[in-house]
Structure formats: structure tokens, C-alpha cells
Amino acid sequence: MRRLSSTSRNSRTSRTSRATTHLTAAVAVLALAAAGCGKTSNEASQEDGGKENGPAGSSYKGKGIGLAYDIGGQGDQSFNDAAYAGYKKARDEFKIGGVDMEPGDGESSADKIQRLEQLARQGYDPVIGVGFVYAPAVEAAAKKFPKTTFGIIDDNTVKADNVADLVFHEEQGSYLAGVAAAKASKAEHVGFVGGVDIPLIHKFEAGFVQGVKSVDPKIKIEKRYLTEKPEEGGFSSPDKGQNAASGQIESGADVIYHAAGLSGQGVIQEAGSQKKWAIGVDSDQYKQKALAKYKDYILGSAFKDVGGAVYDLTKSVVEGRPMTGEQRYDLKSGRVGFSDSNPKYTAMKDVVAAVEKAEKDIVSGKVKVKIVP
Template sequence: MLQNRFGRLAATALAGGMLMGAAACGGDEPATSASPSGAASSAPAASGAKVGLAYDIGGRGDQSFNDAAAAGLDKAKTELGLAETKELEAGNGETDAAKEERLRLLAQGGFNPIIAVGFAYSGPVKKVATEFPDVKFAIVDDEAATGPNISNLVFAEHEGSFLVGAAAALKSTKNHVGFVGGVEVPLIKKFEAGFVAGAKAVKSDIKVDVKYLTQPPDFAGFADPAKGKTAAEGMFDAGADVIYHAAGGSGGGVFEAAKAANGKAIGVDSDQAKTAAEDVRDVIMTSMVKKVDVAVFDFLKGATSGAAKSGTTVYDLKASGVDYSTTGGQVDDIKTKLDEYKQKIISGEITVPKEVS
């Protein structure tokens, strides 16, 4: 997958050659359901702040998770008058110590606030935030790293995945769909659980193939399009006609396989019918949109005004933090049905499982 050259050069310059490793990973009002115990940062950033952002594996240019975070930062640059931003990339296989050093160098460089993109930063964020109590940190997709200066930005991925699972079942003519996960970790299992539940809500007897590209601590499954393509090819060959991926940059390979098999694919995190390579966009019938851009911007807006809260903010379906996309019009004919499911989830009539049964 594409890597952002500038980000890597920036990381090298900032670390002074110290960072040799790579990091692991993947209609309602905006979400504001922060933990009531959350408190404002001890030293909130002001407008004109220097903002640091540490990417998950894949970095800017992954057309998915990291690009969504980048979009939130870009909006903040335009609208919040940030003085300076520094974006550091990660790669597969690095230790927590390398992640800690990345965050520590940002803090030492005067960047405040600092955003860590991905659950793999959990331990490093908790440790470095303790060392720099006057710096405000945020981490995406993790609730375990807690502290008075840490904001946890999390999503109801299972709810959005239920909707695209329903879409897959409604569109499948073979009663056979698939799910490709990047790495088999609890977070990605939430995507699988929601997808399977949504598909089976439509057709109780539908067959759902599941394949994970790697197992932790190997997080390369989020940045290996070749593996994504091989996994999807196997599913299409076995009879599936719609495949959903939650595999970051590896999803590009899933789209290639769908194109070759005359099948359909479902994107993740970003509206990938807009962000994927142009020659495969027509196979992406919808995407489970996880609004990391909104969460990043909301956090930066709060931090620059002194209103950021520590603790958890949940971006769920009710808060429009997750949804399904309609780009390309391929789900227009089932939109009414999908919206019915959406309202039932929001109202509590349907409770979407977070774990695979």
C-alpha cells in the first residue's frame, strides 16, 4: 500500500535517527457521551496550538482508517488556526518502547495536544501521558489507557457493521458472503460480530465465511493488500458474492479480488467508493463509515478551546459516529430497509452483539 514519504521524513527528522522501529495496529447531534467523570486537561491547548499525530500502521494514504484521522487533522488545520502540525508514521513490528519514544519526542518538541491513532498505542499513551501531565493526549479505539490528561475516542463498530451485514445479505444472490479481518484482535472481532448479526437478521441461513490475515503480535494484516486479495479470492472461489473487509490498507486487495470475480465488496472506516483506487471503486457497494475524522476534529476543537474532557467519548449510531455509505447508488434500492434497521438499533429494539457467538 501507499506510504506517505513526507510523514516518514518528518518522523526521521524529529527522532534524530532514534526511531528505527515501526508501530502496530487498524441526522443526530455529534457524539458527546464522554465519561461523566472526565475532567478538562490541566493545561488545555490554545488556538494556534502545535498538534502532534502518531499514525497506526499504514499511515496517511491507507485509504481507510488513518486517512480518516488525517481528514480530521486537515479540517482542524483549516478551521482552528493551528500553529503547526507534526504527523509521524509507523510500521509493522516495532516495540512499545518505539511507540513511547515517538510520543515522547512529540511532547518534548512542544506539541500539545497529541493524538495516537489506534489501540496499539494503549500502553505507550498511558506511560507517556504520566510523564507529561500538562500535555493533553487522545487515543483512538482504546479505553484501557486512562488518566486525567487522556481522552479516549471509541466507536460502536458493531452497530455500523450490522447495517452493512444486512446490506450484504440483501444483495447476495448466492446466500453466501464473507468477512476479511486484518488482525484477530477484540476490536476487529466487533466488526465481525456486527456483520454476521446483520446478515443473519436478513437471512438466518446465510453462509458467512471469516478469515483473519494475521494474528497478534503480527499486525501486518492491516497493511498487506496481497494477503487481503488471496483471502478474498478464496471466498469468491468458494461461492461468496459479497465480501466485507475490516483490514485497513489490506482492503485494497479485497477490492481487486472482487473486481476479478465480478463480485461486490464492502469498504470500512472511510467511504471507500471515494477513496479507493479508481479502477475498483465500482465494486464497492457500500462502506461501514467510522467517523474517525469527526472524533479527531471534535477533540482538537475541544482542546484548543480548553473544553476537552478526559475519559471515554463513544461515537455510536445514535450519535452518527458510524453509518453506511450510499456513494454510487448501489444500495439505493435497499436504503429504506437499512434505515429501518438503523432506527431499531437506535431505539434499542435491536441490540447488536459485540462478540461473536
């Protein structure tokens, strides 16, 4: 089994506990305003970490990574935190600066465009939008700054010579989650909670359902989407996730898989409090500090290595060979999989064996995983 390195970071339990994050945001504002305040590039670089412009001998001239978070922001213990892990690894390894920025409440596409353009204008390279909602912004900014490399995660619609579309076979990891859920369920009744009713999350559902049915077609599957649109809080409302999980458990489900970002914390908390299995997503959620109280009930996580994609793109830019076009990660690449950190999971030999077999069958092409429910 492939293991996912920890991508955890302390949850934003209060504004005070996120002082470091706010300092980063403040630095971002200062750096982005540098031109207007008459600051030199060197001064701005010192503000965002005092990093050098790349490793010794590198021709890299950028100021570092510009990272713009998706809905839910940093501290979601899932998608955005995974991106942060790659951002931090790249900064540390390549000795470059960086700015990571939170989304605003109810912000428009124009706000996202302005954010990405400011990052590019100040010399950050690459500039990465975390999430499909950045597609219009990446497209607009890439046209205006053709010498900057842009990346967008979870979208492959932006086509430009200076854009890398960083996408995943989420359905493959979800298939493994479905196999694990079906094998671990004693009630022969499992659940799926999707954050928002959109095609991207449909891939998670499709893979999960197919994985469950591959074990036993008779297993009952509860399905619930929290909202129809992202701006309605489907990815950022733990209370919605908790309510959905409560309803599914009441209906008889004893294993619940979520693909709901920050809302998934509520799913895991509810499942754990009722001593039912939860399956996480994107990051290895067993290792997340904010979920430590419930980790014994996190069977595993269908991960996609968002941090690895952020790192890969940054590495390519620093080395002078920027990635462009669609970069799709799958089980074979190791950037998608099912984490096995929970000792209770590894002790379930039949579950582990079934998941390992399913992984081999997908990689070999024996099993084709659906992307539509």
C-alpha cells in the same frame, strides 16, 4: 441515511508520490530536535506549516496536533487516512501547526513511548495515538506530561485525567453492512475478512453476522482472519486480503465485507476484478482514489468517523475545555454508519430501505447489536 464526507488521500503508490508526506515527516524530525539545535518555538512552528497558535482571541498556546499513525500508516485508504482527514481539517480551521508521524517497521512499545513523549515535549497538544497499539505509550507519556492532552483511538483502557479514549460502536456500522450484504447477495452467500484475530475486530464480525442473519438466518457466511497478531501484517498486507477474498469467492460468496485496514485494498481489488460486491470499512472507500478502478463494485462502507474524533478532541483543546475519559461514538452521534455514495447502491431501493430500517431500530434501542461473535 447519513453520508460520510470524503476522507480520501492519494495512496502511497511509490516513494516519489509521497514526497509531501515525507516532507511532513522530515519536518517532524526537525521540530522534535528543535531544543537540541537551539531553535525557537517560533522557528519550529514555521517549519510545520507556519500556522498561528490558534484562532484570533484563543488562549491556545500549543504548537498544534501531534498525530502518530497506526500499522499501515498514511495511504491505507481507510483507518489512518480517516485520522489524517480530521488532523488536516482541524489544522486548517483552527490555524494551528502539526506533525503526523509514520510507524516504524517492527517497532517496539518503547519506540512509541519515545515518539509521543517527544511530541509532548516539543509542545504539541493534543498528542494522538491512532490505534489500540498505542495504549502503553499513551499511558506512559500522559503520566510524564500531565499538562498535555493525549488521545487514543480504539482503546478505552487508559485512564488518566489528561487522556481521552476515542472509541466507537463498530458493531453497529457492521450490522448495517451485514443487512446490506444479505439483501444484495444473489447467491445467499457472503464473506467477512478480518485483519487480525483480536477482540476489536471480533466486534466487526459480530455486528456483520448479526446483520446478515437478521435478513435471512440461512445465508451462508465465510469468515477469515488474516493473522493472529498485528505485527504479522494483518492490517498492512493487500496480498493477504486478496488471497482471502479469492478463496471466499471461489467458495461461492458474492459479497465480501472487510475490516482489515490496508489489507482491505486487496479484498476490494479481488472482489472488483471478479465483479463481486465488496463492502469497505472506516472510510467511505467508494471515494478513495487508489480504489477508483474498482469503485463500481464497492457496495458501501461501514464507516466510523475517526477524523471527526480527531477534530473533536483538537477543538476541545483549542477552546480550553479538553475532552477526557471515554468518548464513545455511535449511530446516533452520526460518527458511525453506512456510506451510500455508490449510485448502484442507492438504486437498490429494497437494500437501502432495509439498511435505513436497521439503523432506526438500533438508534431506538429496538435492536441490540452484539460485540462478540
